[in-house]
Amino acid sequence: MNKRIYLSSPHMGGKEKQYIEEAFATNWIAPLGKNVNEFEKEMCLYTGRQHALALSSGTAAIHLGLRYLGVQQGDIVFCQSFTFIASCNPAVYLGANLVFIDSEKESWNMCPKALKKAYEKYPNPKAIIVVNLYGMPADYDKVIAIAKQKGTPILEDAAESLGSTYKGVHTGNFGDISVFSFNGNKIITTSGGGMAMVNDEKAKNKMLFWATQARESFPWYQHQEIGYNYRLSNICAGIGRGQLAVLxxxxxxxxxxxxxxxxxxxxxxxxxxxxxxxxxxxxxxxxxxxxxxxxxxxxxxxxxxxxxxxxxxxxxxxxxxxxxxxxxxxxxxxxxxxxxxxxxxxxxxxxxxxxxxxxxxxxxxxxxxxxxx
Ligand SMILES: Cc1ncc(COP(=O)(O)O)c(C=O)c1O
CATH class of the missing domain: 3.90.1150.10 (Aspartate Aminotransferase, domain 1)
Known part of the structure; x- marks a missing residue:
């Protein structure tokens, strides 16, 4: 066979161009607009999570999420070792020290027993990064029970698992902050993009603030904190809306x-x-x-x-x-x-x-x- 067979390449659903054309017709060629707003709403409807924040990548979503969870210079962060490096790089950007946790055979994801053991050596981690590898959810009942008992928040890296469920509930619901990726190879793509999912509106608004250069509400450009340029483009969000329809x-x-x-x-x-x-x-x-x-x-x-x-x-x-x-x-x-x-x-x-x-x-x-x- 001459035609290359790919691992996982973009697969358009058909409606993407319509949303992109709408963005052109209304001149919303920016990292804001109807597609961004609707894509966020549609992701909430699909997953059952209350708030969604559309971002330029899954990595950006993890970065904002860990920052919101209070991760700072010198903090310990537990992270599933078995993953793509983007799960843990943002913890390094924030100056944290990563402690890697092994996986269990059943799900290939974070081993609850190893997580428990990690607390013996590191009793006060700032956050736990749990991954749903290749789409497979981690065993959340066990992982969440340990995290709750110790008072540690979870960042759910659901970059690979949009559309998967754990005990009938969509992934993206199991972290204090949960994150999806819409990179080109994912189950649906925006060419490049990501989403942070939360229940707390305050969390969404704070992450949105950081994602748009932490601009204060003044008539001029006033900044008290350092932010990033992490918002998703309205064009890419249009692709995402078409993709979500065929998820x-x-x-x-x-x-x-x-x-x-x-x-x-x-x-x-x-x-x-x-x-x-x-x-x-x-x-x-x-x-x-x-x-x-x-x-x-x-x-x-x-x-x-x-x-x-x-x-x-x-x-x-x-x-x-x-x-x-x-x-x-x-x-x-x-x-x-x-x-x-x-x-x-x-x-x-x-x-x-x-x-x-x-x-x-x-x-x-x-x-x-x-x-x-
Ligand atoms: C497990 C995992 N975490 C995070 C990411 C980062 O997502 P992005 O490429 O959108 O930054 C990816 C995918 O690339 C991933 O597979």
């Missing part, structure tokens, strides 16, 4: 892609697909698999073979505690056999999960992989 369809498609892999590989003993805990319904943003330990074929063998066939796959996120830039940060793990996240990283890969991929294209990917076993 449920995309979740269905992503889940069908995952199920087809699962079915096809069920006869290959060495392949295991990413689990789904009984309390979760994942959007299956990326279909992930692991190879049994001792398997002669490695994750990189499969990725390289697919690349030779013009198919994009990628390794699992490399845990943060193994990144050179975080070599001096502490890592808390409870598994006697070693780190769960390191183990999954060493045996895992993300398969093409593009919703524009045809059945024939997916069959082709499956056949190529099957041939290796």
């Amino acid at each position: 449920d369809k995309r979740v269905e498609q992503k889940r069908a892609i995952f199920d087809r892999y699962k079915e096809a590989f069920s006869t290959i003993d060495e392949i295991e697909m990413m689990p789904e805990a009984p309390f979760s319904c994942s959007n299956r943003w990326l279909s992930c698999m692991t190879l049994k330990s001792g398997c002669k074929v490695s994750a990189m063998d499969i990725i390289n073979m697919l690349e030779k066939n013009n198919i994009e796959a990628r390794p699992i996120w490399k845990p943060m505690h193994t990144q050179p830039c975080f070599k001096d940060n502490d890592f808390i793990c409870v598994e006697p056999s070693g780190s769960v996240s390191e183990d999954i990283f060493s045996r895992g890969l993300c398969l093409p999960s593009d919703t524009k991929m045809t059945m024939q294209e997916q069959d082709y990917v499956i056949e190529l992989i099957k041939e290796m076993f």
Whole structure:
């Protein structure tokens, strides 16, 4: 096949251009306007959260969220190690010291036992960053119970999990502040963008203030605090509105892609697909698999073979505690056999999960992989 098969590329729903054209027609070519306001309202309606703040990226949303939670120079912040670096970079921007927490096998997300153990060494963290990896929600009942008992706020990094539910409730509802990303590879995109979700209007307004250069209400430009230029463009928000209209369809498609892999590989003993805990319904943003330990074929063998066939796959996120830039940060793990996240990283890969991929294209990917076993 000559046409490249992508990991997860933008998939327009059809209405995006209409919203963009409206922005042009009314000359709202700015980081404010009807699309921004409506996109925020529509995200609240979809997730059931009370307030939404449209921003230029998920990273910006995490930055504002952590700042709102009071994270400052020298504070300890707990963060799931198994994630993309954008989950924790904003804590570094604020001068905090990150302590990385290992994952549990069931959800691949923050291990409640490791979180509990982290408090023995660091009793007063300022915030906990919990991630919903590849769309899979963390086990929030357990994580929230620990955080509540200790009085630590949670920042839910739901960048990858829009459309997923935990015990029937949409992700984006489990953090004191929750964050989505609309980057180009996400389940829906605004080309680049993000959203902070909160229940407290005061929190939304404060983050909005910082996101628009912390301008005080004076007739002239008056500033008491330092802010950022983090608001989402009205053009990008128009793309987001069109995308949100087809989100449920995309979740269905992503889940069908995952199920087809699962079915096809069920006869290959060495392949295991990413689990789904009984309390979760994942959007299956990326279909992930692991190879049994001792398997002669490695994750990189499969990725390289697919690349030779013009198919994009990628390794699992490399845990943060193994990144050179975080070599001096502490890592808390409870598994006697070693780190769960390191183990999954060493045996895992993300398969093409593009919703524009045809059945024939997916069959082709499956056949190529099957041939290796
Ligand atoms: C887990 C996770 N957190 C945060 C982000 C940051 O989002 P953005 O790229 O919109 O800044 C991403 C995606 O890029 C992500 O996958």
